[in-house]
Amino acid sequence: MFARLWQGRRIPLAWLLLTRQPMRLLVALAGIAFAGILMFMQLGFRDGLFDASVTIHRLLDADLVLISPRSSSSVSMAGFPRRRLVQAMADPAVVGITPVHWNLLLWRNPENRATRSILTLGFEPADPLFTDPSLARKAKLLQDRGRVLFDELSRPEFGPVAAWFRSGRTVESEISGQRVRVAGLVALGTSFGADGNLLTSHETYLRLLPNTPPGSIEVGLIRLTPGSDPAEVAARLKRRLPADVTVLTKDGFIAFEQDYWRSSTSIGFIFTLGAAMGFVVGCVIVYQILYSDVSDHLPEYATLMAMGYRLTSLLGVVAREGLLLATFGYLPAYAAGQGLYLVVRNATQLPVTMDTTRALTVFIMILVMCMGSALLAMRKLADADPAEIF
Amino acid sequence: MAPMLRLCALKHHFGSGAMRRQVLIDISLSVEAGEVVLLTGPSGCGKTTLLTLIGALRQVQEGSVQVFGEELRGASAAVRLRLRRRIGMIIQGHNLLRCLSAEQNVQMGADLLEGLSYRARRDRSREWLRAVGLQDHLDKLPHDLSGGQKQRVAIARALAARPQLLLADEPTASLDSRTGREVVELLKGLAKDQGCGVLMVTHDPRILDVADRLVQMEDGRLSQGAYAID
Numbered sequence: 001m002f003a004r005l006w007q008g009r010r011i012p013l014a015w016l017l018l019t020r021q022p023m024r025l026l027v028a029l030a031g032i033a034f035a036g037i038l039m040f041m042q043l044g045f046r047d048g049l050f051d052a053s054v055t056i057h058r059l060l061d062a063d064l065v066l067i068s069p070r071s072s073s074s075v076s077m078a079g080f081p082r083r084r085l086v087q088a089m090a091d092p093a094v095v096g097i098t099p100v101h102w103n104l105l106l107w108r109n110p111e112n113r114a115t116r117s118i119l120t121l122g123f124e125p126a127d128p129l130f131t132d133p134s135l136a137r138k139a140k141l142l143q144d145r146g147r148v149l150f151d152e153l154s155r156p157e158f159g160p161v162a163a164w165f166r167s168g169r170t171v172e173s174e175i176s177g178q179r180v181r182v183a184g185l186v187a188l189g190t191s192f193g194a195d196g197n198l199l200t201s202h203e204t205y206l207r208l209l210p211n212t213p214p215g216s217i218e219v220g221l222i223r224l225t226p227g228s229d230p231a232e233v234a235a236r237l238k239r240r241l242p243a244d245v246t247v248l249t250k251d252g253f254i255a256f257e258q259d260y261w262r263s264s265t266s267i268g269f270i271f272t273l274g275a276a277m278g279f280v281v282g283c284v285i286v287y288q289i290l291y292s293d294v295s296d297h298l299p300e301y302a303t304l305m306a307m308g309y310r311l312t313s314l315l316g317v318v319a320r321e322g323l324l325l326a327t328f329g330y331l332p333a334y335a336a337g338q339g340l341y342l343v344v345r346n347a348t349q350l351p352v353t354m355d356t357t358r359a360l361t362v363f364i365m366i367l368v369m370c371m372g373s374a375l376l377a378m379r380k381l382a383d384a385d386p387a388e389i390f
Numbered sequence: 391m392a393p394m395l396r397l398c399a400l401k402h403h404f405g406s407g408a409m410r411r412q413v414l415i416d417i418s419l420s421v422e423a424g425e426v427v428l429l430t431g432p433s434g435c436g437k438t439t440l441l442t443l444i445g446a447l448r449q450v451q452e453g454s455v456q457v458f459g460e461e462l463r464g465a466s467a468a469v470r471l472r473l474r475r476r477i478g479m480i481i482q483g484h485n486l487l488r489c490l491s492a493e494q495n496v497q498m499g500a501d502l503l504e505g506l507s508y509r510a511r512r513d514r515s516r517e518w519l520r521a522v523g524l525q526d527h528l529d530k531l532p533h534d535l536s537g538g539q540k541q542r543v544a545i546a547r548a549l550a551a552r553p554q555l556l557l558a559d560e561p562t563a564s565l566d567s568r569t570g571r572e573v574v575e576l577l578k579g580l581a582k583d584q585g586c587g588v589l590m591v592t593h594d595p596r597i598l599d600v601a602d603r604l605v606q607m608e609d610g611r612l613s614q615g616a617y618a619i620d
Contacts, residue, residue, distance in 0.1 A: 007507040011494050013487075020489035020531070303485035306447055307551065308475030308502050387447040389481055 014320035017293065028289040029329045032366060035282025036333025037340065039275045039362045040354075044341055046271035048352035053261045054254045055189040055351070056119070056197065059130045061098070063230045064088075064237065065253040066220035069246045073260035074119070075193035077102045079216035084245045088220070088237055093228040098127040101205045102218035107198065108174040109159035116157055119194035120148075120175070122205025129199070129221070138184045142201040147183035148175075153349055154196025175208050190349045192261060220245075275365075282369045286325060290377035294318060298384050306386035315378050322374030326367045333366070334359065392459040394555045394587030395421040395444060400453035402439055413439050415610040417453070421555070421587040426578050426600055429591045431607035437591045440607075441557050444589065445479055446470040457555060475502055478553025478586075480545050482560045486532040492519060492543045493528040499550035518546035521576060523569065537564040545573060549580060556580070558590040567596055574600045 018025050053074070066085055070078035085097050101122035106115045123129045125139040138149055150171075152162035162185055164171045171182040180200070188197045206212055224233055230249045237247045248256060262268045294301070301314055337354060344352045402414040413436040421427050431437055442448040443455055443462070450463035457473050465473075486495050496515035503511065519525060522542035532540055541564045548556065556577065562570035574590075574597045581588045590601075598604060606613045 007509075009508050010501045011490065011497050013490075013498075016489045016494070297488075299483070299485050300487045303481070303487075304498065306445065306474065306479055306481075307499060307547075308471060308477075310471060387442045389447075389483065389485055 014317045014324060017297070017317070018321055018324055021293075024289060024293065028286065028325055029332065031285030031289070032282055032325055032329025032370065033332040033336065035278045035285070035369065036330055036362055036366050037336045038278030038281070039365055040333060040337035040358070041340060041344075042271045042274035042278065043358055043361065044337070044344070044352045044354075045350075046268060046275075047355075047358060048344070048350045049192050049267055049271075050258050050261055052189070052191040052350045053193060054257050055191045056121075056194075057250075057254045057257055059132065059188065060221055060250065060253075061128045061131045061223065062221035062250050062253075063224040063228075064222040064234050065248045065250060066222065066241075066245045067218070067248065067253070067256075069244070071218070071246075072264070073193065074102070074191070074257055075104060077218040079213060079218055080220075080245050082215045082217045082220070084241055085217070085220035085222070087241060088222055091233060091237060091240070093224045093233045093236075094222055095225050096128070096223040098123055098129055098221040098223075099202075099217040100129065100219040100221060101202065101209075101212070103209065104194065105175050105198070105208060107158055107196070109157065110161065110164070110171060110173040111159045114157070116195065118154070118158060118196040118198050119191075120198040120200060120205065120208070122200050122202050124202050128223075135186060135199075138186060139199075141183035142199070142204070144183070145201075145207070146178070146180050146204055147200070148180045148204070149184045149186045149199040150182045151188040151190075151197035151199075152185040153187050153189045155190055155349065158196045178208050180204070180208075189351065192267075279365055279369060282366065283373055286322070286370050287373035287376055289325075290318065290321060290373055291380055293321070294377050294380045298380070299389060301381060302384040302386045302389045305384060306389055311381065314381055314384075318374050318378050318381065319371065322370040323367075326363075326370035329370070330363050330366050333362070337362075392456075393420040393422045394425075394458060395419070395589065396454075396456040397444070398454040398456075400440075400443065400450070400455060402436075402443065402451055413610050414443075417610075417612050419605060419612060421589050423554075423585040423587055424581050425602045426581050426588040426590065427603045427605060428598060428601035429589060429605050429607060430593065430598075435607050436610045437607055438559060441479075441559055441589075441591065444555075445477055445557050446473045475551065476554045478548035478551055478556040480541075480548045480556070480558040480561045482563060486540055486543055486547075488532055491529045491531055492524060492535065492539075495532070495543055496546045496550050499547040502551045515546070515550050518550045519543070521549075522546045522573065538566065538569060541565060542569070542573065545576075549576075552584075554584075554586055556586055556588045556590075558588065558592075560592055560594075561590060562592065562594045562597055570594065570597060 068078040068080040082099050085099055088094055089097060103120055104117040105120045107118040108115050125142040129135060141147055142149065150161045161171050161182055165182050165185055173180060186199060190196060224230060234247045234249055304314060341352050341354055344350065397417050397419045400414055400417040403410050403412050405411050429437055443450055446462055455462040458476065460473060487498065493515055496519055497511055500511040500514045519528060522545055524539060524542055527535060527539060545561060561573060565573060577588055578600045580586050
């Protein structure tokens with residue numbers, strides 16, 4: 001089969017048309033790569049931001065999550081009666097619960113005294129909060145009053161807390177006028193809404209926020225017996241519990257947060273528009289290149305038609321040019337995308353990575369861009385009149 | 391045996407209404423297999439139009455054009471395309487593909503042949519380039535070839551497609567007398583060996599002697615056999 005194809009091969013006209021005009025090829029590839037990089041960046045930011053908005057959510061050790069129906073996102077969580085979480089224990093499938101306080105508090109940078117809001121979770125140190133087992137050990141450090149665990153991945157604006165702590169220094173700061181001491185470091189990661197994270201005990205949390213109504217929590221984690229269906233139990237709890245709580249699966253809780261950023265903010269729109277701009281710019285460049293290529297070679301195409309080449313095989317040449325441009329424009333875009341993602345990760349701590357879906361999405365966009373432009377440029381081929389060659 | 395080419399009362403107009411101009415008037419002519427017919431006449435007398443009609447590049451308006459026994463008048467695009475593959479054309483402007491080397495240009499002609507392997511087609515291209523004396527210029531781009539060399543590449547390209555009817559528009563115009571001579575001898579040899587009909591438009595008096603028949607055209611009319619060949 002392959003041997004037959006090899007025997008039947010023709011002069012690679014599309015390849016030669018492109019490579020024998022290196023300047024034009026370079027311009028075309030630069031244009032396509034630019035468009036590709038733009039798409040990689042915009043889509044990367046968009047997905048990174050959506051992903052980042054649920055950094056904490058993913059870590060939670062829970063099968064089901066209770067929140068207040070008045071909560072709209074992780075940056076504006078409303079309270080609900082802790083009793084509801086205890087009531088959920090009545091369900092035979094529920095094996096464990098963790099009540100969690102969840103709020104943005106003002107943290108004072110211990111170095112320059114500037115304040116900045118930091119996401120603070122308050123929980124009973126003996127209760128499991130995250131799936132990561134290393135936290136359970138560190139949580140013991142919170143049993144003393146006024147101790148916090150600081151997220152070392154927090155943005156540097158919170159102060160050189162991690163560096164100071166590692167060097168053995170006692171790091172103390174102030175939250176809402178209350179002195180706190182950093183008892184340890186955890187690695188969680190920043191998100192869109194929170195530039196940094198802090199963990200503390202239930203008791204310390206209430207000291208920092210004395211106005212919290214008694215018995216009110218923001219998030220309730222529920223763990224189920226192995227093998228039970230979270231969706232099924234969630235439906236059961238929804239029927240049993242009053243309407244002052246919303247029952248979500250863990251995935252539902254993640255989706256709830258992402259939906260907020262997707263639909264209630266213009267982030268998704270802005271970045272998608274940015275990617276679309278890249279797409280349009282790329283289309284214009286590739287179309288220009290292919291159109292002028294066809295125009296320049298019109299007498300040659302006419303000659304080929306006079307020799308007996310079918311119009312379809314000439315259209316195929318233009319299509320293959322588009323395909324080659326797409327492939328060779330994508331490669332530098334991919335490489336540059338990887339590099340820029342690294343830069344973005346270092347600068348923003350956002351989880352912007354090259355995943356297969358996005359790599360494929362951008363390739364398909366570039367392919368559509370090149371093939372669409374090729375299709376438009378093909379119309380010019382209709383002007384090739386073999387009767388005009390003499 | 392049917393002639394390779396038979397023209398019967400062929401007429402052709404350009405433009406319409408008051409601008410309508412008749413360029414071909416009652417042309418009748420036939421070319422047999424293995425015959426070399428030379429067509430001469432002042433420029434603008436309609437020779438090129440005649441070649442495009444025979445080459446199935448233009449729709450026949452009035453009269454009849456039969457190539458290999460098939461009528462071109464009213465023929466579908468598919469039929470004309472099929473016939474075009476059997477007609478070799480050597481054009482004055484030569485129109486080589488600028489991005490292809492001499493060898494690749496010729497192979498664009500050979501690639502039209504069905505059922506030949508890549509290697510066979512390439513060897514065929516090299517053979518024809520050798521036949522026109524360009525064996526040392528296989529990898530040169532048209533840009534690096536002289537006018538005469540380009541013309542010879544165009545000839546090799548037309549011949550590589552194994553045509554049964556060859557139409558040539560001033561094939562020797564940009565060649566010196568020796569290579570011009572060689573080229574027409576080559577074309578004549580092809581006509582004799584492969585039974586190919588050759589219709590050649592030329593102003594070159596040096597090659598008139600290769601013709602089996604000489605046809606003159608003036609103001610859209612033919613005057614056949616007016617010249618005796620000496």
